[in-house]
Amino acid sequence: MSRSTELSQVLRSKKEELVTLTEELVKAKSVTGHEQPAQDVVIDRLKATGLEPDVWEPDPKNLQDHEAFFETSSYEKYGYDGRPNVATYLEGGDGPTLTVGGHVDVVDVTDSEWEYEPWELRQEGDKLYGRGVADMKGGIAAVLIAIEALQEVGIELGGDLIFQSVIEEEDGGVGGTLSALERGYVPDAAIIAEPFNVPNLCVASAxxxxxxxxxxxxxxxxxxxxxxxxxxxxxxxxxxxxxxxxxxxxxxxxxxxxxxxxxxxxxxxxxxxxxxxxxxxxxxxxxxxxxxxxxxxxxxxxxxxxxxxxxxxxxxxxxxxxxxxxxxxxxxxxxxxxAEPHETDTDAEIVQVARTNAEEVTGETGMFVGGNAGLDERFFELYYDVPAVSIGPEGHNLHGADEHTTVSSLLETSETIAHSIVDYLGTAN
Ligand SMILES: [Zn+2]
Known part of the structure; x- marks a missing residue:
């Protein structure tokens, strides 16, 4: 059996684990400004996998001279105390460096239109309901499971992999992704698991x-x-x-x-x-x-x-x-x-790698989408010249009542990202 087939098999065997991890993240309420509970889940998971998380609170003093800086509404209200970012390095060969991950904050539940309890995970067949299942705790779980599958198969990567789980994307991401980049987590390319419905690839933001x-x-x-x-x-x-x-x-x-x-x-x-x-x-x-x-x-x-x-x-x-x-x-x-809008070159290697894998995993043709919401991806592209692409699960009613996604699209996300990591970084063994 080829290692690529083995990787897919291992991932598919982790379907229940993927749902359980998504559930833990949804239950760990983390509205922008109060991200700690969900970051604790991420930190524990990384440690259980044998990885060493770097945990830090952003310091606006280190960011305020950056041209992308602005004081976010959540910083103005809550400051950055008790709002850590989490990142970890998986060392590989001398090849390129890739960042994978996403944001752990979610928007609050302001209407009472929910049929289901928003801070619990509700499964109805293939559908998963809950605040953040799509935007984007499901995506974070999919990325973590992809990394765990790579480890289980024993693939040594040809370059370094960075995983990051960041705060306040919903408020502009200054204390999250910008802070991670300024801390030194600057890759050659990035994949963020926002819910753009794999095999579609998001290559632009508003x-x-x-x-x-x-x-x-x-x-x-x-x-x-x-x-x-x-x-x-x-x-x-x-x-x-x-x-x-x-x-x-x-x-x-x-x-x-x-x-x-x-x-x-x-x-x-x-x-x-x-x-x-x-x-x-x-x-x-x-x-x-x-x-x-x-x-x-x-x-x-x-x-x-x-x-x-x-x-x-x-x-x-x-x-x-x-x-x-x-x-x-x-x-x-x-x-x-x-926030400035951004656009990623669709010819960039990471975009092509992600596209090939997304289409292979789903058996469908993907479209290049994006440009109607602000996204963290802009920081990579505009200020560090790092191509960033979003590939993630289905997303319905984002920011609204009964937000939902599907187990199958989460699994496809995980599989697409795992194979894209291997293809982009290459292997050392
Ligand atoms: Zn999002």
């Missing part, structure tokens, strides 16, 4: 930025309202102008990889959302201030600076045509997510 517009008004008792200026009314003008900008951008901007796997996204590859509005104290006073907070996301093709300019000039042109705002201009701040 730019994502948060912004806040503070609109001044003039406060006065409602009975003398004619002497005041209602900040809500002024903010509404800005809201409408931003909606127009969004519509104009949607018409203008196209990026096929963003909707190849979801046709509803065609025509919607860029999006601008005002997510919060705060203004006023009570009905009897003209409000003196209104604050809008929004998010803009866009596919590769424009830089952060270009997108910021567009939003700035829309707000300025609203102000220029308003008697009050021209004298009392709204203030625009950028906060939280400030």
């Amino acid at each position: 730019g994502v930025m948060y912004f806040r517009v503070t609109v001044p008004g003039k406060s006065i008792h409602a009975a003398w309202g004619h002497e005041g200026v209602n900040a809500i009314g002024k903010a509404t003008k800005i809201y409408e102008a931003l909606e127009e900008l969004d519509a104009e951008r949607k018409m203008r901007i196209d990026y096929p990889p963003a909707y190849r796997a979801d046709s509803s996204l065609e025509g919607n590859v860029t999006n601008l959302n005002i997510g919060t509005i705060g203004a006023g104290d009570w009905p009897s006073t003209v409000p003196s201030e209104a604050v809008l907070e929004g998010r803009i996301g866009w596919p590769p093709g424009e830089s952060r600076a270009e997108v910021r300019d567009q939003i700035e000039s829309v707000i300025q042109s609203v102000a220029a045509e308003d008697e009050w705002l021209i004298e009392h201009p709204p203030e625009l701040d950028w906060f939280g997510w400030q």
Whole structure:
């Protein structure tokens, strides 16, 4: 039997283990900002496998001069204490170095629409339900099982393998993947097991930025309202102008990889959302201030600076045509997510290796997808010139109620990644 066949057999025999490990990770609630419980599961697992985990909390002092740095919302709220990253080195031959892994944080459960308990794993036939099964605790489990299978078969790798389990991807990844890269975990290529539905390969991510517009008004008792200026009314003008900008951008901007796997996204590859509005104290006073907070996301093709300019000039042109705002201009701040979009060259060796294996394992043809969500992969590509590809399980209702994936796609992910590790690094024995 060839070693490649043996590797596949060993992996398939680990199907139950893969489900159990996913279950342990789901139960270890790790909403962004509180990642420790799930990292403890990862640390124990690595130790049980005979690997030595490097565990560290990010230090913003070491990151703040990096051009990709921004203060994430979770750092602002919780700091980085008790929020460790985990990485480990598997030494191989003198060949290239490969990073595999993903993020351990998940988004919180904010709606009560769940049919199942979100912090338990629920299996229904091939389907697995639970917060993070797809995004992306299942992927982390698949990578760990792939590494364990490689060890069991006794394959000595021709180059070094880095495994990493990082925090706060959902908030921009500065304290996670950027911190790991800055700590010295810089490979020649990376595979991240985000849920893009193997054999599809994600080769792009969206730019994502948060912004806040503070609109001044003039406060006065409602009975003398004619002497005041209602900040809500002024903010509404800005809201409408931003909606127009969004519509104009949607018409203008196209990026096929963003909707190849979801046709509803065609025509919607860029999006601008005002997510919060705060203004006023009570009905009897003209409000003196209104604050809008929004998010803009866009596919590769424009830089952060270009997108910021567009939003700035829309707000300025609203102000220029308003008697009050021209004298009392709204203030625009950028906060939280400030991510550039990225695109990986599909000819990169790691992309081709992953594609070949994904298609062989699944017996299906894969598509190159991505560009509608912010991803950690950008740090590798944009700031370290390291090609990064995402290959992972099926993912449904990500960030929503009854998030689910399938056991079969998790196993296919594990098998694809195990073979890709061997093919990319080569073997020494
Ligand atoms: Zn994710």
